[in-house]
Amino acid sequence: MGLLAQISRLLLGPAAEIEAQAAAQRAQLLTLPAIVPIGPGTITLRRLQRGDGDAILEFARALAPHDLLFLRRDITQPDQVDDWINEIEEGYAISVGAFDAVGLAGYATVSRDHMTWTAHVAELRVLAATRMRGKGLGWLLTEQAFAIAREMGIRKMMAQMTTDQVAAVAVFKRMGFEPEAVLRNQVLDRDGRLHDLQIMSLDVDAFRAKVNLARASVESHLLET
Numbered sequence: 001m002g003l004l005a006q007i008s009r010l011l012l013g014p015a016a017e018i019e020a021q022a023a024a025q026r027a028q029l030l031t032l033p034a035i036v037p038i039g040p041g042t043i044t045l046r047r048l049q050r051g052d053g054d055a056i057l058e059f060a061r062a063l064a065p066h067d068l069l070f071l072r073r074d075i076t077q078p079d080q081v082d083d084w085i086n087e088i089e090e091g092y093a094i095s096v097g098a099f100d101a102v103g104l105a106g107y108a109t110v111s112r113d114h115m116t117w118t119a120h121v122a123e124l125r126v127l128a129a130t131r132m133r134g135k136g137l138g139w140l141l142t143e144q145a146f147a148i149a150r151e152m153g154i155r156k157m158m159a160q161m162t163t164d165q166v167a168a169v170a171v172f173k174r175m176g177f178e179p180e181a182v183l184r185n186q187v188l189d190r191d192g193r194l195h196d197l198q199i200m201s202l203d204v205d206a207f208r209a210k211v212n213l214a215r216a217s218v219e220s221h222l223l224e225t
C-alpha cells in the first residue's frame with residue numbers, strides 16, 4: 001500500500017479501502033493485441049486461440065502442480081487444453097494470454113456458465129508463470145479479466161483458489177472481492193493430499209451500493225467537521 005493510500009486510510013477508515021477498490025475496478029479494457037511494460041521488459045497481450053496449445057502446455061508444465069489446483073481441468077494434458085480452446089471458440093470463455101520472449105507468461109480467463117439461471121455469473125481465473133511473479137503481471141491480468149466481465153454485463157464475479165494462495169487472495173481482495181465460502185477438503189492433489197478451496201466473489205450491484213454509502217458517509221463526516 002502506497003503512502004498516500006495509507007494516509008487516506010487513516011483519515012477515512014474503511015471508506016478509503018472501498019474507494020481504492022472502486023478505482024481498481026475502473027481499469028480500461030485494452031484493445032488487443034497490446035504491448036504492455038512489465039518489470040524491465042514488455043509483454044504482448046492477445047486473445048488465446050487454437051494454435052496456442054503447445055505454448056499453454058509448456059507454460060502449465062513449468063508451474064508447480066499446486067498452482068493448478070484451482071483450475072477445473074488439468075491443463076498439462078493436451079486433451080484438456082483442447083477442451084479449453086473449444087470452450088473459447090463456443091463463446092463460453094474469453095482468455096487473454098501474456099507472451100514474452102520465452103513464451104506464454106500468464107493468462108486470465110473469464111468463464112461463463114452454460115446454465116440459464118447463472119448466466120449473470122462469471123468465474124475469473126488468473127495464472128502467472130513463476131518466473132514472472134511479483135512484477136505486476138498478475139494484477140494487469142486481473143484488471144483485464146475484470147474489465148472483460150464488466151463489458152459482458154456480468155453481475156456476479158467469482159474466483160476460487162486454495163486457501164494458501166496468499167498472492168491470489170490479496171489480488172482479488174484489492175479488486176473488491178470478498179471471501180464467500182471455504183469448501184473443506186474440496187481439492188485432491190496428485191499426491192493424494194486434500195486442500196480447502198476458497199471461493200471469493202464480487203456482487204457488482206452490491207459493491208456499487210457500498211461505494212455510494214461510503215461516499216455519503218465521508219461527505220456527511222466532512223460537513224460535520
Ligand SMILES: CC(C)(COP(=O)(O)OP(=O)(O)OC[C@H]1O[C@@H](n2cnc3c(N)ncnc32)[C@H](O)[C@@H]1OP(=O)(O)O)[C@@H](O)C(=O)NCCC(=O)NCCS
Pocket residue numbers: 001067070124125126127128129132133134135136137138139140159160161162165166167168169170171
Ligand atoms: C495470483 C498470481 C496470478 C499473482 O501474480 P503476480 O504476477 O505475482 O502478481 P503481481 O506481481 O501483479 O502482484 C499483485 C499483488 O499481489 C500481492 N502479492 C503478490 N505476491 C504476493 C505474495 N507472495 N504474498 C502476498 N501478496 C502478494 C501484492 O499485494 C501485489 O500488490 P502490490 O503491487 O501492491 O505489491 C500468481 O501468484 C499466481 O499465478 N498464483 C497461482 C495461481 C492462483 O492461485 N491463481 C488465482 C486463482 S484465480
